[in-house]
Amino acid sequence: MEIFFQQLVNGLTIGSIYALVALGYTMVYGVLKLINFAHGDLVALSAYIGLVIIMQLMGALSPTVLIIITFIATMIITAIGGVILERAAYRPLRKAPRLSAVVSALGASLIIENGIMLIWGPMPKIFPASVIPNANYSLHGVYISLMQVLVLIISLILMVALYLFVNRTKLGTAMRACAIDQDAARLMGINVDKVIVTTFVIGSALGAVGGLFIGMYYRGIYFNMGWIYGLNAFVAAIIGGIGNIPGAMLGGMLLGIFNAFIAGYVSSSWSLALTYVLLIVIMIFRPTGILGERVAEKV
């Protein structure tokens, strides 16, 4: 039984990170119907930015203040990066065919990835060990570290906050309106450009938290890690139903847990392949994802 709970903890930790990154994909898709392929690389970039901030400020501040400042500053800088991305790569193509925007997204992804390599080099960078105290708890044979607890709690808080923002605030309502019909939203006096920028800001900032978790929990970051995390998060968004915010959270968690249980109870060598088999099965029965709604085709 403790193995079951251990795998659950393993799965939830990585699942929270997938979920945070998946939110960026799903929010942008919801509003723009565009897969932002550069999102994964933005997450990788945020990890590098966080590392630079930590290395600059370490020793000068107390650990708690350092962590808070690092999170806030990295979220802000990455959000700015997301806005620049939208301005430079997507806005000029908003009226262009869908495929042009996809190519532009892939191009932006390559630019960020190679930019990171040129600035920080192709070798992995490593987060210092002492940022988060290396505490480890054992509950009846189930091990959980302080970092894992932080990942789970902060992710949960952010997701609840996002859910409330989208469903209870004016801007959130505008966002949902844009997702349903941009033209109608504009006719109702909603500033669509502002909503789109907000979407990118929130998506990128949440991705930045994911990137920082990767750096602080796994410690090693690579210039091309955006690809593997982006792919998993993208899959998570699809499982949950792309465009659906609670769906992305659920998808991320499920992907992490599936992966852990398949590795634990079936075969670790096959865990990735079997996870995708499961994805295909879900797609067969629920083509729009678990929480995705059937969207009527516009004619």
Add this chain to the structure above:
Amino acid sequence: MKRKGLVGLLALVVTLLFTVSAFASGYIKIGVQAPITGKFASEGQSIDKAVRLVAKQVNEKGGILGRKIKVITCDDEGKAVKAAICARKLVDAGVIAVIGSYTSTCAEAAEPIYYRAGVLQTSDGTSDTLVKHGYWTFFRNSSPNSAEAQFTAEFFLKKQHYKRIAVISDYSTFSTNLAQAVIRDLKKMGGNVVYYGKIVSGSQNFTPILTKIKTYHPDVIYFSGYYTDGGLIRAQMVQLGMKADFVGGDSNDNPEFIKLAGKAAVGAYLIDVPLPNMLPYPAAKKFLKAFRETYHENPASIWTLFNVDGLRVILYAIQQTKSLNTRKIAHYLHYELKDFPGITGPISFAPNGERVGSAYMAYRIGPDLKYHIVYKEK
């Protein structure tokens, strides 16, 4: 048939010609084929420096068979095409032996040319295909992966007495081959491998597979992949409260391993060929001292020393056979040389040109985060 005979005759004549020209010039010419420029420049330059140092030392003592040694260097840039050009250049220059190259690719590209010209060649290349061509001119002076597997199995069963062994590799050819070779050798010696699984390199989250391995209660986890994953595996083992030892293959030997694993690195074992300054042999201490005094730096890596050992052993064979006939020298190296006191340990060659034995060592990372030798061959 006739044609074949003619080619054979021609080769013989050419061989004789070069042997004669080597005699006639008054010098014993030794070639260095190494990547002096390009990606591996530091390794190539270090090999060239080391070879020239040995030549200088020998010349100061009056040379060999009354002749001085002359070193001729050719830069292969680590590229196969350049390697072939270098091989022809060095053969034309009348060398009797070539040291190099650093990369397996370049050594292999040059092999047939030296073979046809009857010029001896030694290389540190680790690729197992190097000694599979049946060229009598080629000597591999290195520690191949098959030797690492053998050493690992011995370390596990004879020194550590592990009873339950778990093995992890990634999906790369190198890592899976090494893991499978280790498992094969362990089973041959009666070891008990309870688990073998693969991870996706770079996926970072290894807690699921480690939690699964925990249910097998192994006393050691062996990982044959790279340090970027190995460091995380070690850290996550400790995080999951696993008491099993961690042993990493040669690709885990990188300073980043310790940085990634953090405090968890303490107590981990690594298996690799030693760093130059860890070689316990008297020849090594002497040579390193001379190298530092001459060039005010350390050799780039252990591979420099493997290459220079190739030269030392050939010079020794020339002295013993009192001959510059490469056939005679090769025969001596293949069948008569036993445990020559090399910089990288005792040297003997198998009839296929493969060095016998290996220089592998097992290190334990201590609380000071430094390597401590815990096991070595012989």
